[in-house]
Amino acid sequence: MSGRITRDLVDNLRRQADIVEIIGGYVALRKQGQNYTGLCPFHQEKTPSFVVSPAKQIYHCFGCGKGGDVLTFLMEQEGLGFQEAAEKLATRYGIALPSRELTAAQQRQEAQTKRLRQVNQWAMAVYQEALAGAAGTPGREYFRRRELTADTIRRFCLGYAPDRWDYLTLALRAKEVADEEMILLGLATRSQRGGLIDRFRGRVIFPILDDRENVTGFGGRIIDEGQPKYLNSQESPLFHKGSGLYGLHIAKGAIRQLDQVVIMEGYMDALAAHQYGIANAVASLGTALTAEQVRLLTRYTFRTLLCFDADGAGQAAALRGMEVLEQQDCRIGVVRIPSGKDPDEFLRQQGREAFQRQIDQASSLFEYKFQLNKEKFDQDTMAGKVAIIQATLPDLAKVRSPVARQGYVTLMAEALRFPEPAIRDELRRYFGGGKRSAGQESVRPTQAETAADAAQSIVIRGLLRDMPYLEKVEAAGGEGLFVHPAARGLYQTLLALWQAGYTSLTEGDMVALSDRREERDWLTGILLAAEVPGEAEKVLRDSLLTLRRQLMERQIKGMMERLAALEKAGDISAAREVMAALSSLNMAKQKLRLRV
Ligand SMILES: [Zn+2]
Secondary structure, three states: OOOOOOHHHHHHHHHHOOHHHHHHOOOOOEEEOOEEEEOOOOOOOOOOOEEEEOOOOEEEEOOOOOEEEHHHHHHHHHOOOHHHHHHHHHHHOOOOOOOOOOOHHHHHHHHHHHHHHHHHHHHHHHHHHHHHOHHHHHHHHHHHHOOOOHHHHHHOOOEEEOOOOOHHHHHHHOOOOOHHHHHHOOOEEEOOOOOEEEOOOOEEEEEEEOOOOOEEEEEEEEOOOOOOOEEEOOOOOOOOOOOOOEOHHHHHHHHHHHOOEEEEOOHHHHHHHHHOOOOOEEEOOOOOOOHHHHHHHOOOOOEEEEEOOOOHHHHHHHHHHHHHHHHOOOEEEEOOOHHHOOHHHHHHHHHHHHHHHHHHOOEEHHHHHHHHHHHHOOOOOHHHHHHHHHHHHHHHHHOOOHHHHHHHHHHHHHHHOOOHHHHHHHHHHHHHOOOOOHHHHHOOOOHHHHHHHHHHHHHHHHHHHOHHHHHHHHHHOHHHHOOOHHHHHHHHHHHHHHHOOOOOOOHHHHHHHOOOHHHHHHHHHHHHOOOOOOOOHHHHHHHHHHHHHHHHHHHHHHHHHHHHHHHHHOOHHHHHHHHHHHHHHHHHHHHHHHHO
């Protein structure tokens, strides 16, 4: 729970806000029993799996797994931060927010940011007017050659910086903008003689807006031959390289609706995409994707399609971007543009349908990397084939679904004309070599794992109904009982609250207190899953017993492993201690069995 808004105020907001009313403003909801259902706004579906509970003031989608309370809904739906979502609710329900206590320095900073945004806004208008006016002929010519329509130019506020030393500088001085402000924003530089020189000259201008439509900076492309071809704003209080995505302010609605984003490289690619109706396209602005950009995107979707240039630099940037996307659990597809064209060229020559076909045929991350490996080695020799398989194994091992993995083995075998069983052997050896990847652990939940999941959710639900029950859970093993990361995280939060003196908590409180998305999604899921009226005492007791038995089994297994290691090392006295502990643990487990 971050920001300057206190817990009390958030509680107050959540009490006053009606989640059905708020969500009903975005989603058509139908009453069904105690709850409301509708089509999920976070993924595309034809039958409703999105459930809103007015009693608990929470929502959960049983299709895509997203869940939360009224604040997280606004954050996700509108792409707002916590503070902004709270402010929006407060305004709507007429709740006074405490006046923010800013230090003098913070106040100066806020005023400066506001002023600089205004200056950038003026600069954008100057460039737009220049493009439309007498001085704008070269710019208009350029956009005509690139086949951009007037509508695209208007929607993206494109402009032109005439090839003069002081075109913008003079226009901004007329608005009483100080030289220092222009320099700070990177709109002008100081000349050797002490005057001011426009930074962008003889270039078409692409204003860069953030997702709240503030102008943060500009990109300029030279019209005639000259270097550099592209010039971007320098770092400034408003512009940070690698933090925004070009076009996001226009694409965000479509990204959310389609639950997918197409990430391209350059301005012209993104502009062409939008002009041809690919409304969920953004551009990363030349660099490889940064973690900050990906975090920004994941406010809107986790499904990403990379569509970079086919050249070496584009491929390298794509590969680096994939690593960042993978780290943040995004689903990645790669759109390949045939015959070495860039996406802008391809769209103009082949049109939207051809491009859409490339999107539909996007290869998975695995297929893409396999393709690259194939290009790296000679697939006509046996040594080359083996090298390709070896290089691809780590990626193959990362594929979580066994069905998909089997499919890829077949694909590799066919592509390389190599016996399938031999590839499977290689894969098995790879796993056996201890290079287990993290993803490999959770291949498929076994029957026992599913039962454990159920037991964990029953115990967490029990704790929310009756917090003092926590003492029993602590005695049975506490945190160690919970294997599911979300269940464990929630238990830690509950324990901390209990130790801080809380003795009761509503389900809505708990949802609001879970800062981590996975915990919130899991929690809303178990709270709205089967409506278990009062969940019988016995079910709860049995579940706790199940968890305790499983914890003991894990402990016994760990001790056996330690024992084996100690015996191997010849450390007899330590081995004896472990053996003693093991036998008392075994006895405790026997007793537990009698009680079930
Ligand atoms: Zn959903």
